[in-house]
Amino acid sequence: MAILDSKVPQGVPLKDKWTTYKDKINLVNPANKRLIDVIVVGTGLAGGSASATLAELGYNVKAFAYQDSPRRAHSIAAQGGINAAKNYQGDGDSFYRLFYDTVKGGDYRSREANVYRLAEVSANIIDQCVAQGVPFARDYGGLLDNRSFGGVLVSRTFYAKGQTGQQLLLGAYSAMNRQIARGKIEMFNRHEMLDIVIVDGKARGIIARNLVTGEIERHSAHAVVIASGGYGNVYFLSTNAMGSNATAAWKIHKKGAFFANPCYTQIHPTCIPRSGDYQSKLTLMSESLRNDGRIWVPKKMEDVLAIREGKLKPTQIEEEDRDYYLERRYPAFGNLVPRDVASRAAKERCDAGYGVNATGEAVYLDFKSAIERYGKEQAKIQGISNASKERITELGEKIVEAKYGNLFQMYEKIVDEDPYKTPMMIYPATHYTMGGIWVDYNLMTTIPGCYAIGEANFSDHGANRLGASALMQGLADGYFVLPYTIGDYLADDIRTGKISTDTKEFDEAEKSVRERIDFFINNKGEHSVDYYHKKLGKIMWEKCGMSRNEEGLKTAMSEIKALREDFWKNVTVPGGKDEMNPELEKAGRVADFLELGELFAKDALERNESCGGHFREESVELDGMQKGEAKRDDENYAYVAAWEYKGEPGDAVLHKEELEFKDIELKQRSYK
Amino acid sequence: MNLTLKIWRQKGPKDKGQMVDYQVSDISEHMSFLEMMDVLNEELIARGEEPVAFDHDCREGICGMCSMFINGEAHGPDRGITTCQLHMRMFKDGDTITIEPFRAKAFPVIKDLVVDRSSFDRIQHAGGYISVNTSGNTQDANALPIAKEAADKAMDAATCIGCGACVATCKNASAMLFVGAKVSQYALLPQGQVEAADRVLAMVNQMDEEGFGNCTNTGACEIECPKGISLENIARMNSEFLKASLKG
Numbered sequence A: 001m002a003i004l005d006s007k008v009p010q011g012v013p014l015k016d017k018w019t020t021y022k023d024k025i026n027l028v029n030p031a032n033k034r035l036i037d038v039i040v041v042g043t044g045l046a047g048g049s050a051s052a053t054l055a056e057l058g059y060n061v062k063a064f065a066y067q068d069s070p071r072r073a074h075s076i077a078a079q080g081g082i083n084a085a086k087n088y089q090g091d092g093d094s095f096y097r098l099f100y101d102t103v104k105g106g107d108y109r110s111r112e113a114n115v116y117r118l119a120e121v122s123a124n125i126i127d128q129c130v131a132q133g134v135p136f137a138r139d140y141g142g143l144l145d146n147r148s149f150g151g152v153l154v155s156r157t158f159y160a161k162g163q164t165g166q167q168l169l170l171g172a173y174s175a176m177n178r179q180i181a182r183g184k185i186e187m188f189n190r191h192e193m194l195d196i197v198i199v200d201g202k203a204r205g206i207i208a209r210n211l212v213t214g215e216i217e218r219h220s221a222h223a224v225v226i227a228s229g230g231y232g233n234v235y236f237l238s239t240n241a242m243g244s245n246a247t248a249a250w251k252i253h254k255k256g257a258f259f260a261n262p263c264y265t266q267i268h269p270t271c272i273p274r275s276g277d278y279q280s281k282l283t284l285m286s287e288s289l290r291n292d293g294r295i296w297v298p299k300k301m302e303d304v305l306a307i308r309e310g311k312l313k314p315t316q317i318e319e320e321d322r323d324y325y326l327e328r329r330y331p332a333f334g335n336l337v338p339r340d341v342a343s344r345a346a347k348e349r350c351d352a353g354y355g356v357n358a359t360g361e362a363v364y365l366d367f368k369s370a371i372e373r374y375g376k377e378q379a380k381i382q383g384i385s386n387a388s389k390e391r392i393t394e395l396g397e398k399i400v401e402a403k404y405g406n407l408f409q410m411y412e413k414i415v416d417e418d419p420y421k422t423p424m425m426i427y428p429a430t431h432y433t434m435g436g437i438w439v440d441y442n443l444m445t446t447i448p449g450c451y452a453i454g455e456a457n458f459s460d461h462g463a464n465r466l467g468a469s470a471l472m473q474g475l476a477d478g479y480f481v482l483p484y485t486i487g488d489y490l491a492d493d494i495r496t497g498k499i500s501t502d503t504k505e506f507d508e509a510e511k512s513v514r515e516r517i518d519f520f521i522n523n524k525g526e527h528s529v530d531y532y533h534k535k536l537g538k539i540m541w542e543k544c545g546m547s548r549n550e551e552g553l554k555t556a557m558s559e560i561k562a563l564r565e566d567f568w569k570n571v572t573v574p575g576g577k578d579e580m581n582p583e584l585e586k587a588g589r590v591a592d593f594l595e596l597g598e599l600f601a602k603d604a605l606e607r608n609e610s611c612g613g614h615f616r617e618e619s620v621e622l623d624g625m626q627k628g629e630a631k632r633d634d635e636n637y638a639y640v641a642a643w644e645y646k647g648e649p650g651d652a653v654l655h656k657e658e659l660e661f662k663d664i665e666l667k668q669r670s671y672k
Numbered sequence B: 001m002n003l004t005l006k007i008w009r010q011k012g013p014k015d016k017g018q019m020v021d022y023q024v025s026d027i028s029e030h031m032s033f034l035e036m037m038d039v040l041n042e043e044l045i046a047r048g049e050e051p052v053a054f055d056h057d058c059r060e061g062i063c064g065m066c067s068m069f070i071n072g073e074a075h076g077p078d079r080g081i082t083t084c085q086l087h088m089r090m091f092k093d094g095d096t097i098t099i100e101p102f103r104a105k106a107f108p109v110i111k112d113l114v115v116d117r118s119s120f121d122r123i124q125h126a127g128g129y130i131s132v133n134t135s136g137n138t139q140d141a142n143a144l145p146i147a148k149e150a151a152d153k154a155m156d157a158a159t160c161i162g163c164g165a166c167v168a169t170c171k172n173a174s175a176m177l178f179v180g181a182k183v184s185q186y187a188l189l190p191q192g193q194v195e196a197a198d199r200v201l202a203m204v205n206q207m208d209e210e211g212f213g214n215c216t217n218t219g220a221c222e223i224e225c226p227k228g229i230s231l232e233n234i235a236r237m238n239s240e241f242l243k244a245s246l247k248g
């Protein structure tokens, strides 16, 4: 049995671990770095920042992305912001507090030492991005502005309007451009990694398909970094970009990388509700809206019905007839409770029949009081006495527009309603995956020389991810962590020389990739790839979604297996293989999701506790202050579930990394 | 809704390509344009035909990938949006819709509606960055205050999604709005000053090399730009360019 060694430095206090570690690792001499190649799969925030920094250090980087430009990676879509413990606001923030909030928010299922390191380097990220010209929001004094995000009590989130991910990614992309121009990064756009190549037990290359010509290519390197993002699209409908997929992560899993906590998915509370069968994806409304928006449903069932029938407008419902259920249930955090809590509470109200749209799956997010509050404040600032109600609204709307304008516009385009005048409708949707490839403190997977960073790994978020922390983790891994830890490994490779692609390992990997493609092209089945993806998504959402139970999970496992078998018999992929063929690309990705989905259900079944993003119906607090809330079981489940591939996903073997909390006391998570 | 679609089909870069007619029915007005295309593609697959290849990813107007030319307009009717944000409520039952790729010499067609926009990347390689080491040993972010107005303006320029609608829409296939936005973002920030002259010269040079046409101030780009990038950025680029040329 493989042993999971987290490699967390021992014998030093938490706050000194990273510094001590850096002092002790092996370094590669700059002249020798030129002799070393590194492959980076993915050019989102994690892969983009890693590529740029590794190239800056002197390594030869080959970067791959399935889009036509690194600038289009899924990270571009992140809206709300990025956390950093700068304490610019003087509201009591510190490394420790960011660390504490993150561990608590993750329901004590993340690795303490990784999270502390993340908090520590967070401040550097902001300095770095500002130096690169990222136009973060500023106040009138010219200093950086902050906002707060769900699950915390300080303002530590840096933002660039509602386009923070875009600006951070463009920053990383510009750093990449500089290295591309210098010839230190070779960029492979419209290329998809389809397998990893392992030589003498070490990751030494990949097989990729050129998505324009269909050519199958071999690429070798001394190390391979997987930065391919998350697997939320296993649900078919999610807030992820359409092309986001699990293929790179799944392929390395099949060759020895353990997959950790696959069942940890974040269901985000503020998305635009789904409408019809044709729908291809869900749209997120940034959580930052919860800073100013209040969430409610009507108190009276007759109001709910009248609204659904279109006889009543939400604006006509009196204050006392509204149930601001988050403020009612969680007075300390109110609308700013963490995502899992907000999502479950919305589902609870809708399951109880109070949903406000036709499908009964929507609650209101209302800006009326914020507009009024800001309007009055502005009237004062501008010295307008006796401002009329209309004038106050106008002034208030301006402020709200400055803060969230693009989000409001996006909502209006999709729903065809003006959110300044009438409350938005929102509902939870699959958003982010906290599970992923298991990595040690070095961010190395269980395959030597293969690393995983960003959303593709599992390490920092535990069972729930707080807002604005994914961007932070992606950039921390790419700019500041991996560039050190990978050097420690590569120091042994300075005499290895170029890795040949003319070996039996490359032959074999290429052969299996080709066989699979040939199968798809030649199989004359009767159903499209999307047909299967949608069916898989339905099973996942219904049985492995926000709440789960033993029976449902067992059924899910067998249903997914049966669906997978049918897929391999009856799928059809039109077009050829030696050309651009989007259906062929999708087929490979969905085939992988059909395996991952089953492991997901298996992991959820095994974890008989409610924690973070997932609610196990059998595990709920029965009495006391927390009655009805999720019940975590630290005695039996304070571990990382790392799965080893053994053929069928159902046969995967579980390895446990017990989690230690030396600096934090495990407490019940209360936001009351 | 029932619609007739006239779609450009082109098997590969060297193929001649032609318009082909398709019928779709039962299209809901709540669908996005790309969802309507998905419906068409599912029907084509069911009939054993090849689906229409088109570029898309985020489907929320931010990645800049989707790139259709619809009824003679980049990203179709409606303002300030990309194709993925276009909704079928903009059309009516019985309409005929013409769908073509973004056409420009610097954007060769790869297949059907998919074009190659890597020329934009090459312009960025030429100088679309601030030369700073990514080591994290940078000064504290608040050590350099930046006036809110400058930061906001830089942000406005920086919101360009690199979609190429400006090029596709311009009768000269000029990339001035895109390059202007990039140049402006850095020109407006103090961090970018040191290499400002080199940057603008290199980027403009590369733009010309890629085969983009010249700007004749028609302003169509600004109208079709999904992110409201204003012509002001072209003016700023021109003055930066002039300044840099005089210096050189």
Ligand SMILES: Cc1cc2nc3c(=O)[nH]c(=O)nc-3n(C[C@H](O)[C@H](O)[C@H](O)COP(=O)(O)OP(=O)(O)OC[C@H]3O[C@@H](n4cnc5c(N)ncnc54)[C@H](O)[C@@H]3O)c2cc1C
Binding pocket: A041, A042, A043, A044, A045, A046, A047, A048, A064, A065, A066, A067, A070, A073, A074, A075, A076, A077, A078, A079, A080, A081, A082, A164, A165, A191, A192, A193, A194, A227, A228, A229, A230, A239, A240, A241, A244, A245, A247, A248, A284, A286, A431, A432, A453, A454, A455, A456, A467, A468, A469, A470, A471, A472, A474
């Ligand atoms: C709508 C939305 C809003 C969000 N808002 C926030 C926010 O406000 N704050 C926050 O902290 N987080 C936010 N997130 C989460 C955050 O954006 C992501 O977790 C993060 O950007 C992931 O970055 P990444 O670099 O790990 O992966 P990605 O950005 O997903 O990049 C993946 C890369 O891998 C490539 N790739 C994938 N598979 C392959 C393959 N097989 N071969 C080659 N290339 C491949 C892709 O081309 C891409 O370049 C948001 C997410 C969404 C969807």
Ligand code: SF4
Binding pocket: B159, B160, B161, B162, B163, B164, B165, B166, B167, B177, B178, B181, B221, B224, B225, B226, B227, B228, B229
């Ligand atoms: S300037 Fe506007 S139209 Fe041109 S690439 Fe940028 S966002 Fe697209």
Ligand code: FES
Binding pocket: B055, B056, B057, B058, B059, B060, B061, B062, B063, B064, B065, B066, B082, B083, B084, B085
């Ligand atoms: S698909 Fe991303 S902008 Fe349209």
